[in-house]
Amino acid sequence: MNAEFFSAIADIEREKGIPQTYMLEKIEQALLAALKKDYPVCAECARVELNPVEKTVGMFMQRTVVETVENPNTQYSVEQAQDKSPGAVAGDLINEPVDTSKFGRIAAQAAKQVIIQGIREAERNIVYDEFTSKEHEILTGVVTRLDPRTGAVSIQIGSNNEHTEAMLSPGERIPNEPLKDGDRIKVYVIEVRKSTRGPQILISRTHPGLVKRLFELEVPEIFEGIVEIRSIAREAGNRTKIAVLSNDSDVEPIGACVGPKGSRVNAIVNELGGEKIDIVRFSDDPTEYIASALAPSEVVSVTMLEDGKSCRVVVPDSQLSLAIGKEGQNVRLAARLTGYKIDIKPESQS
Numbered sequence: 001m002n003a004e005f006f007s008a009i010a011d012i013e014r015e016k017g018i019p020q021t022y023m024l025e026k027i028e029q030a031l032l033a034a035l036k037k038d039y040p041v042c043a044e045c046a047r048v049e050l051n052p053v054e055k056t057v058g059m060f061m062q063r064t065v066v067e068t069v070e071n072p073n074t075q076y077s078v079e080q081a082q083d084k085s086p087g088a089v090a091g092d093l094i095n096e097p098v099d100t101s102k103f104g105r106i107a108a109q110a111a112k113q114v115i116i117q118g119i120r121e122a123e124r125n126i127v128y129d130e131f132t133s134k135e136h137e138i139l140t141g142v143v144t145r146l147d148p149r150t151g152a153v154s155i156q157i158g159s160n161n162e163h164t165e166a167m168l169s170p171g172e173r174i175p176n177e178p179l180k181d182g183d184r185i186k187v188y189v190i191e192v193r194k195s196t197r198g199p200q201i202l203i204s205r206t207h208p209g210l211v212k213r214l215f216e217l218e219v220p221e222i223f224e225g226i227v228e229i230r231s232i233a234r235e236a237g238n239r240t241k242i243a244v245l246s247n248d249s250d251v252e253p254i255g256a257c258v259g260p261k262g263s264r265v266n267a268i269v270n271e272l273g274g275e276k277i278d279i280v281r282f283s284d285d286p287t288e289y290i291a292s293a294l295a296p297s298e299v300v301s302v303t304m305l306e307d308g309k310s311c312r313v314v315v316p317d318s319q320l321s322l323a324i325g326k327e328g329q330n331v332r333l334a335a336r337l338t339g340y341k342i343d344i345k346p347e348s349q350s
Contacts, residue, residue, distance in 0.1 A: 003055050005055075005057065006052050006055045009023050009024065009027075009052075012119070016119070016122070016123060016126075017126055017161075018119065018122040018123070018126070019122075020052060022118070022122055023115075023118065023119070023122070024050050024052065026114060026115060026117075026118030026119075026122075027050060027115055027118075028048045028049075028050055029114060029118075030112075030113075030114030030115050030118070031048045031057075031059060032046060032047075032048045033114060035048065035059055035098060039061070039098070041073060042061050042073055043073075044071075044073050044074050045061045045062050045063050045073060045074045046059075046061060046062075047059070047060055047061070047062045047095070058095075058097075059097070059098040060095040060096055060097050060098055061095070061096045061098065062093055062094070062095050062096075063075055063076045063081075063093070063094050063096075064076070064091070064092075064093060064094075065077075065078060065081040065088050065089065065090050065091060065092040065093070065094060066078075066090055067090050076088075076094055078090055081094050084096070124198040124199060126162065127162050127164050127198065127199050128192060128194060128198075128199040130159050130160060130162040131159055131162070131164065131189065131192045131199060131201055132192045133159075134159050134189050134192075135189050135190070135191060135192055136188075136189065136190075136209055137188075137189055137213065138186050138187070138188055138189075138210065138213040138214065138217070139157045139158070139159060139186070139187055139189060139203075140157070140158075140184060140185070140186055140187075141155035141156055141157035141158075141166065141184070141185060141186075141187050141203075142155065142156045142182065142183070142184055143155055143179050143180065143181055143182060143183040143184075143185065144156050144165070144181065145181065146179060146180070146181070150170060151170035151173065152167055152168065152169055152170055153167070153168040153173065153179055154166075154167060154168075155167075155168055155185070155187060155203065157187065157201070157203070164198075164199065164201065166187070166201040166202075166203045167203075168187065168203055168204075168205065171206075172202075172203065172204040172205060172206050172207070173205055173206070174205045174206060174236050174237040174272065174273055174275070175236065175237040175238075176237060177205070177237065177273045178273075185205070186210070186214070186271060187203040187204065187205060187210070188203065188204045188205070188207045188209045188210035188213065189201060189202070189203055190202040190203065190204050190207060190209075205236065206234070206236035206237075208232040208233070208234045208240075210272075211232055211234060211240050211242065211268070211272070211277075212229055212232055212242075214268045214271060214272075215229060215242070215257060215268065218259070218264045218265075218267050218268055219256055219257050219259070219264055221246075221251055221253075221256040222244075222256075222257070225247065226246065226247055226248050226251050226256075227244055227245070227246050227247070227251060227253045227256050227257065228244065228245045228246075228247060228282075229242060229243070229244055230243045230244065230245050230282040231243040231282070231337050231338070231339075232337070233333045233334075233336035233337040234333075235329060235332075235333065236272075236275065237272075237273065237275055238275065238276065238329065239275065239276045239277075239278065239329060239330075239333060240272075240275060240276070240277045240278070240333075241277075241278045241280060241293060241333045241334065241336075241337045242257075242277065242278070242279055242280070242337075243280050243281070243282040243289070243292075243293065243337055243338075244257055244279060244280075244281065244282060245281070245282040253279075253281060254279050254280075254281060257279045258279065265277055265279065278295055278296070278333075280292040280293050280295055280337070286302075286304060286311070286338070286340065287302040287303075287304065287311070288302075289338055290302050290311055290313065290334065290338050290340060290342065291313075293333075293334035293337050293338050294313065294315075294323050294330065294331065294334045294342075294344075296322065297315055297319045297322040297323035297330065298315060298316055298319050299313060299314070299315055299323075300314040300315060300316060300347050301313070301314045302314075309339075309340060309341060310340060310341040310342075310343065311340050311341070311342055311343070312343045312345060313342055313343065313344045313345070314344075314345050314346075314347055315344060315345075315346065315347065316346070316347050317346045317347055317348050320344065320346045323344050324344060331344055
């Protein structure tokens with residue numbers, strides 16, 4: 001029976017990845033709690049020992065042999081000890097085996113609950129450790145349920161051999177993105193938290209980090225560090241501006257991101273449900289950088305203002321609405337991308 005017991009613990013390690021040492025510790029705690037519950041008077045001397053090498057389970061009451069007994073619950077006199085173990089002397093330990101068949105039903109149930117709880121806790125820790133390593137990364141998930149009332153989406157996400165449910169909140173969904181059960185989508189892991197119900201994984205489809213990781217997946221030059229993403233400004237579902245810089249004079253950063261016939265950027269646009277992406281060239285010169293950031297509009301001039309945080313941009317009259325964008329989106333994204341306040345004027349008023 002003991003052999004089967006330790007074999008079952010080994011099976012748990014293989015199937016669930018829970019270390020045997022962890023399970024043995026939890027089982028010892030459970031058996032000790034049960035032992036103390038059935039023998040409350042001897043709770044102080046109750047002992048449990050599990051030996052996986054010899055495949056033995058020891059449950060006993062351990063008392064110390066003393067000359068003068070001060071605590072009968074934990075001590076034996078020399079005379080008492082010699083009745084049980086001839087030759088016993090002061091300082092020896094006397095172990096009296098416990099008949100586990102006499103365990104009460106309540107005590108056994110308490111032990112079972114501790115073991116079950118230990119397995120659940122270990123499984124949660126394994127999932128937490130696995131997904132913590134995936135913070136700020138992309139994972140592929142499958143839509144399992146949509147809440148028509150709140151707009152929240154349950155997604156089954158996996159990493160290596162571990163799987164768990166994560167909730168894509170309405171605020172982290174791409175606006176008006178059609179999702180249905182069974183859809184496979186990529187999500188960005190913002191943070192992994194511990195909670196009483198297990199690990200809580202915060203995911204997003206609107207985070208700028210999703211765009212960055214998608215470019216790293218699609219553009220080898222970015223993954224290898226030849227082309228560097230310096231800044232991203234995003235209004236999910238509508239438009240994203242991304243500033244790139246090449247660390248190799250032979251590599252054109254915008255061309256590398258666009259790819260042959262636009263294949264690379266189109267793959268990202270499709271993943272984001274048709275969201276427009278403007279790829280602009282980063283520059284250490286603020287005037288050049290701001291002019292690039294206002295693409296696709298042409299720019300006549302950029303004048304930096306005295307506060308060092310603002311600029312005035314002059315554009316052709318015919319390009320004014322394009323520079324500002326629908327509801328000010330183009331200039332708003334350009335300002336967030338560059339970190340400068342941008343005041344746009346038509347050429348006729350400059």
